[in-house]
Amino acid sequence: MASTNDLKNGLVLNLDGQLWTVTAFQHVKPGKGGAFVRTTLKHVLSGKVVDKTFNAGTKVDTATVDKRSMTYLYRDGADFVFMDGDTFDQITIPAETVGDAAKFMLENQLAVVAVHESTPLFVELPTSVELIVEHTDPGLQGDRSTGGTKPATLETGAEIQVPLFLNSGEKVKVDTRDGRYLGRVTS
Numbered sequence: 001m002a003s004t005n006d007l008k009n010g011l012v013l014n015l016d017g018q019l020w021t022v023t024a025f026q027h028v029k030p031g032k033g034g035a036f037v038r039t040t041l042k043h044v045l046s047g048k049v050v051d052k053t054f055n056a057g058t059k060v061d062t063a064t065v066d067k068r069s070m071t072y073l074y075r076d077g078a079d080f081v082f083m084d085g086d087t088f089d090q091i092t093i094p095a096e097t098v099g100d101a102a103k104f105m106l107e108n109q110l111a112v113v114a115v116h117e118s119t120p121l122f123v124e125l126p127t128s129v130e131l132i133v134e135h136t137d138p139g140l141q142g143d144r145s146t147g148g149t150k151p152a153t154l155e156t157g158a159e160i161q162v163p164l165f166l167n168s169g170e171k172v173k174v175d176t177r178d179g180r181y182l183g184r185v186t187s
Contacts, residue, residue, distance in 0.1 A: 004037040004054040012027040014063040019044040069177045070113045103158035104176045
C-alpha cells in the first residue's frame with residue numbers, strides 16, 4: 001500500500017484486480033476544497049489509457065512488477081522461451097503476451113520481461129534492432145533515397161517499408177515500437 005502522495009511515473013497499481021502503470025500524475029490544490037491527484041494510467045496487459053483522479057492522501061494498492069533482462073532462446077509452437085541470464089531459469093511466454101515484439105526478435109537477443117507473481121506481463125525490446133532484409137524487389141536505375149518506398153521482408157518474417165535503393169541481403173535498423181525503417185547499417 002502506498003499513498004497517492006507517493007505516486008511516480010512507472011509505478012504499477014493494482015486497482016480492482018487490474019494492473020495499471022502510472023504514466024503521468026499531477027498534484028492539484030484548488031482554491032476551494034481538498035487537494036487531489038490527477039493521473040494518467042495505462043493498463044499493463046491491454047495498453048488502454050485512462051485518466052483517474054484520487055483524493056490526496058488516499059491509500060492505493062501497489063503491485064510488485066519485476067523487470068528482468070532475459071535472453072530469447074527459441075520458439076516452442078505458439079510460445080516463446082526466454083532464459084534469465086543470472087539464474088539460468090527458463091520461462092515460457094505465450095504469443096499473446098509477447099505481442100508485436102515477436103516480429104523483431106531473433107534468437108539469443110536480449111529483452112526485458114516484466115513479471116508479476118510469476119506471471120509474465122509483457123516483453124520490451126530495445127527501441128531499435130538491426131535485421132537483414134531477406135527479400136525485396138531489386139532497385140531500378142533512377143531509384144533515389146528521396147523517392148518512395150517498397151515492401152521488404154526481414155529475417156524475422158516481419159514486413160516493413162524500405163527505400164527503393166535497398167536490396168536483399170542488406171542490414172537495416174528498425175524501430176521496434178512501430179516497425180519503421182531507421183537506416184542502413186554498414187559494417
